[in-house]
Amino acid sequence: MTDLETIREKLGAAEPWVESRGTLWLNPGAAGVRQVTAVMNEAHARFVTITAYQLPGAEGFRLEYHWDLEGRLLGLPFTIAGNAIDSIFDLCEAADWIEREIHEEYSLDFTGREYEPLLLRKGDESGVNLREAAAKPVPAAQAAKEVAQ
Amino acid sequence: MSYRIPMGPYHPGLEEPYKLDMICEGETVQDAELHIGFNFRGIEHLAETRNYYQVIALMERVCGICSFIHTLTLCQAMEKLAGLEAPPRAKYIRVVMAELERLHSHVLWAGIAAKLMGFKTMFMTCFALREKVMDVLQAISGNRVNYSMNRVGGVNRDVEDPLALLPLLDELEREMTRTVIPIFTTSSTAISRCAGIGILTHEKAVSCAVVGPMARASGINQDLRRDAPYAAYEEMKFDVHVEPAGDVKARILVRALEILESCKILRQALTNMPPGEVSVGGDKFAFVTGTATSRVEAPRGEVMYSVSWKEGSRNPARVHVRTPTYANMPAVRWMVRGARLADTPLIQASIDPCYSCTDR
Numbered sequence: 102m103t104d105l106e107t108i109r110e111k112l113g114a115a116e117p118w119v120e121s122r123g124t125l126w127l128n129p130g131a132a133g134v135r136q137v138t139a140v141m142n143e144a145h146a147r148f149v150t151i152t153a154y155q156l157p158g159a160e161g162f163r164l165e166y167h168w169d170l171e172g173r174l175l176g177l178p179f180t181i182a183g184n185a186i187d188s189i190f191d192l193c194e195a196a197d198w199i200e201r202e203i204h205e206e207y208s209l210d211f212t213g214r215e216y217e218p219l220l221l222r223k224g225d226e227s228g229v230n231l232r233e234a235a236a237k238p239v240p241a242a243q244a245a246k247e248v249a250q
Numbered sequence: 251m252s253y254r255i256p257m258g259p260y261h262p263g264l265e266e267p268y269k270l271d272m273i274c275e276g277e278t279v280q281d282a283e284l285h286i287g288f289n290f291r292g293i294e295h296l297a298e299t300r301n302y303y304q305v306i307a308l309m310e311r312v313c314g315i316c317s318f319i320h321t322l323t324l325c326q327a328m329e330k331l332a333g334l335e336a337p338p339r340a341k342y343i344r345v346v347m348a349e350l351e352r353l354h355s356h357v358l359w360a361g362i363a364a365k366l367m368g369f370k371t372m373f374m375t376c377f378a379l380r381e382k383v384m385d386v387l388q389a390i391s392g393n394r395v396n397y398s399m400n401r402v403g404g405v406n407r408d409v410e411d412p413l414a415l416l417p418l419l420d421e422l423e424r425e426m427t428r429t430v431i432p433i434f435t436t437s438s439t440a441i442s443r444c445a446g447i448g449i450l451t452h453e454k455a456v457s458c459a460v461v462g463p464m465a466r467a468s469g470i471n472q473d474l475r476r477d478a479p480y481a482a483y484e485e486m487k488f489d490v491h492v493e494p495a496g497d498v499k500a501r502i503l504v505r506a507l508e509i510l511e512s513c514k515i516l517r518q519a520l521t522n523m524p525p526g527e528v529s530v531g532g533d534k535f536a537f538v539t540g541t542a543t544s545r546v547e548a549p550r551g552e553v554m555y556s557v558s559w560k561e562g563s564r565n566p567a568r569v570h571v572r573t574p575t576y577a578n579m580p581a582v583r584w585m586v587r588g589a590r591l592a593d594t595p596l597i598q599a600s601i602d603p604c605y606s607c608t609d610r
Contacts, residue, residue: 112515118436122330122542147472150572153558165556169545172477174543174554182579195459199572235295 111140112206113224124167128214129206134166138189138196146170153203155232162209172196175205188214257594259288265362267603270588270598279586284579289609296307297569300326300404302535305328310396310554312571313357313607318351319548320555321400324569326480327557328402330542332535340404341482342523346412347390347399348481348546349519352423354383355549356505356512359602360430363502366596367443372433376484379425383465386418406527412520419520423513425447431506435499444499448585449599451496458581461574462551463508464601466492467500475561485522498600506601538559541568550602567574571606 105118105125106175112132121128129137140189141148146168160184166189168175179186188211189196208230239247252275259267267288273281293312297305309324310317322344329335336344360377380599383393390409391397399405409415434440450460455468465472473490475483491507493500537559545554550573558568578601586594 121541123327123543124543145456148455149552149554150570150579152554152570154558154568154569156375160481164301167554169472169552172474174478177544180292193459194457195577195580196267198576231292248586 108140108144112137115122118232123134124174125212126176129177133187134179135187137166140191141168142192144170146175148193150204151196151199153207153209162207184208185210187212203222255414255591268605272594274591277395277591278590279591280581282586284583286605289606291610293610294569294571299565306400307382309580312610313604314395315355315604316351316548317327317396318347318399319546319553322348323553323555324557325400325402326438327555328543330558330592331537331540331557332402332531334403334531336404337527337530338524339526342519343409343528344481345403345483345486345519346409346516347397349516350383350387352512352549353509354387355384356509359505362599363596366599367440369439372593375429379422382422384420386415393405401529402535403531408528411525416517419513419516423510424460425497426509434502441499443596444497444502446497447589447593448498448597448600449496450581450585454581454584455496461502462580463501464551464578469506474545474552476575478545480546482519486518488515498596501600548574550604551578571610575604575608579603579608
């Protein structure tokens with residue numbers, strides 16, 4: 102069984118792993134997402150997903166990266182002030198679709214990668230934050246047009 | 251000369267809409283592009299507008315085949331946020347429902363695979379078997395697709411006479427060992443269509459992080475029921491079947507053997523079901539602020555829910571769903587490379603895709 106402490110030491114994380122409601126969380130500290138991915142690859146952890154949260158106001162985003170290590174679900178959160186974070190696609194091809202999906206839903210940029218056409222909304226407009234778009238009231242004329250369609 | 255052949259989004263070889271754009275040289279597929287999203291309903295966003303009862307009904311509709319699994323995963327996460335634990339009998343009922351759902355999903359898939367092979371008699375045999383499983387699901391829940399069995403803190407209905415279900419298991423096991431498994435594993439028709447095609451190597455399976463029977467058919471020994479047990483799986487004895495070949499035949503074999511393992515688990519759960527309540531917590535729940543995750547081994551592989559809540563709210567703040575097909579689907583690109591065009595419907599079907607789940 103891979104020692105979680107070894108992972109923590111390799112990342113230089115100051116705080117310990119904390120189990121909370123189904124996930125073993127580690128604050129990666131100064132380690133970037135690419136360093137975390139490299140360490141997870143070394144540990145033969147299986148990438149599971151990234152969960153994106155848009156923080157209130159202009160605070161940015163919180164991205165929770167999940168890996169499975171021998172049945173244990175590991176979670177490493179990253180908070181970003183802007184709307185860009187390094188892509189891990191070249192280190193972990195399993196992250197391809199979820200990076201594209203988050204890019205399409207939140208207009209968040211995973212730098213260092215190229216995007217194929219839209220994954221979920223092919224032919225639609227790119228670079229739109231769907232959450233913010235959904236919160237805006239629809240103009241009456243557009244609503245009438247959509248109803249007519 | 252290379253040319254591009256689209257398969258889908260609406261095609262007789264597909265159960266649901268998605269699109270595979272294949273670049274071919276003659277009859278050989280050189281590369282493929284996948285397009286999903288034809289079923290995108292914005293369910294994760296909708297979940298934030300539903301209260302803690304409504305969200306269960308909503309997430310049950312993420313998938314028509316494994317609707318129970320989705321509510322199980324959601325309810326397990328919500329129970330962690332509410333500080334509740336389902337009583338032992340509810341955990342056993344959850345195992346029974348989850349394994350019945352696996353049975354009906356695997357038998358349905360075997361039927362569809364048979365149809366794509368041009369083996370219509372086997373298709374009919376499999377669907378007749380599946381019908382019997384559906385009858386049991388209906389007898390327990392009153393429903394054939396969306397069972398409305400899960401609730402926060404347990405299940406909505408009891409299984410009043412668990413032992414009465416045992417004869418069905420005997421019959422299903424007999425049919426599987428006498429008809430379905432021998433035909434899929436020894437018939438020259440099945441083998442000529444399935445052996446050596448759509449290979450996903452162990453290395454590629456690891457790299458793509460595929461899950462469920464697809465991973466196990468590429469030599470990856472993983473199954474959440476054993477590795478991270480939930481509900482009452484810790485008390486069940488069963489084997490996890492792994493095949494190294496990574497081809498369509500290996501995926502058929504893994505699912506066929508899993509049907510027998512599901513029967514084994516069901517027999518234990520029905521025989522040893524403890525007495526007692528089937529739910530706790532009443533009708534009103536208080537959730538703490540925070541995030542809870544839950545993972546379940548669905549028929550197609552790992553489902554993960556990440557649920558966030560703000561204390562005092564009736565609605566979740568965020569529900570993120572990672573479905574098994576979402577993890578498995580990108581690997582199809584590698585599985586069809588070098589394949590004959592005529593084999594591609596069967597190859598893509600061999601992952602047992604669910605686009606409704608994938609798109610959400």
